[in-house]
Amino acid sequence: EVLSEPVPLTPESLKVSINSPRQRLNLQWSVHNFLNHPEQQMIFQIEISRINTSNIIWVGNYSAIVKWNQVLHWSWESELPLECATHFVRIRSMMDDSTFPKPKSWSKWTSWEEVDVHDTLGHDTLFVFPKDKLVEEGANVTFCYVFKSNENNVSCHLEGEQVHGEQLTSNVSAFKLNNVPFIRRTGTNIYCKVNGGEPAAGIVLYVSKILEEPKDFSCETRDLKTLNCTWDSGDDTGLQIQSSQSYTLFESFSQKKKVCKHKNWCTWQVTQDSQGMYNFTLMAENYLRKRSVTLVFQLTHQVHPMRPHYFSVENINSTNATVTWKVHPIGNNSTFLCQVELHHEGQVIQQKNVSIKVHGECLLSEMEPDTHYFARVRCAYGSHFWKWSEWIGQKFTTLEAAP
């Protein structure tokens, strides 16, 4: 049975408040005396005017399932600072329920709700807005001046260069800045002044570098106890009024999180009960944006052994020598692949690979008597190669040949 469409319900108790720093109008309203439906799918149409009600600058719809006497909320961001012009808002509604046949009709509009900030401006005569706005490099920004007098000999300057705008009313002009650049951490200077008049009024526009996605995100361990994660953070987005971006490591298997103290490295403790696999998300964040990158790896595939130690060259005779060294043990019963090089006059003349547990030894032979050489060794984790350790080495001289 198809019901005839009920009379659409006009929204009631429309209230509009201002969030000036965010240049947002916050609306709230409700719908009363529903028929016998506990809740209702509705569409609300919102109109926003500027300077006068006939100058409609924005129209949009908002759908919602509405409960009886529920207070609904919605907000709108203005590209123009709200102090620059009076705004007006009205709203109407329509049932959006399949039980009612099309076409449907809109309710009556609410009356216009006026939003005027001018009377809260204070006793000065010249004002510039927005105050201390924070945007990213490349954004488009509109600023305005409000001059409490109808003479119009006000000029505005961006970093000392005069800029020209559009007159909105007899005492308000707006200036559109496109693709604003980053200039300095203490912000971009904008001021307006009455030609031949009293002191200028000005604002600081804070233009931040764009937060970049961390690059070259990598983690490794030198002892299977601590993971060292590093990344390239790109530009520092810190400003006088915005701290530099922060970095947080989140590991999804353990669900653990760590706020990193440094902007391009962080350590993570490997716990006894921890798993072999790791799924890290590195989150970069500042006031305006978040960026993240992920990295999944097996712990034992990221071992970067420490530089071997106790390196020495022994049993040197006229043609042979033995190099010995020790590695820092990693975990239990791990093996290492070590690479020994013999250099003469800056050239690698011998290279040998040796697999060891902790103590390494390698015979160097077929050398020339009474000759200067340099021997060095480095090692990598035996079960899965990730990186060589740093080198350790020593110069030596073979003995003279027996007569």
Next chain:
Amino acid sequence: LSFYTSLTHQTQPEHPKILMELQGAAKMTWQNYQEKGLPERKNYTLPCLISECSFPRINSSAILAYFQEIQRVTVNNHTIQEIIQQLKKLMPQGAPRLNVTVPEDHFEQKCFTSAILQQFSNCMDRIHNAKCSTVAKRNVQ
């Protein structure tokens, strides 16, 4: 250096040297203050000198108060820190601390800082130039 000594009416011998170093730091601080596009401000003035009897004296306690406030609103400026250290050396014993209020508004803070740095640099230059002309006169006599 006798001219500087009279400027500070201080007995410590190193004061003239401090004033000479202050002059360099003042110039550098003003030149390094990279805020472009700020309007001229006449309403922010630095009481740089105290006119006493026949000879002006540097108003170190007042200047110090201004620079300590400027340091609070500027991001790690080393030359301002250096100026503060030098001014503290010139401070007469028991000098009252001047109460200086920096504007809350960020744009006005910049105008205030710019005006004070410029006036301090000019003031130290005037002192330096006055010293040169005094020495020149003495050489002529």
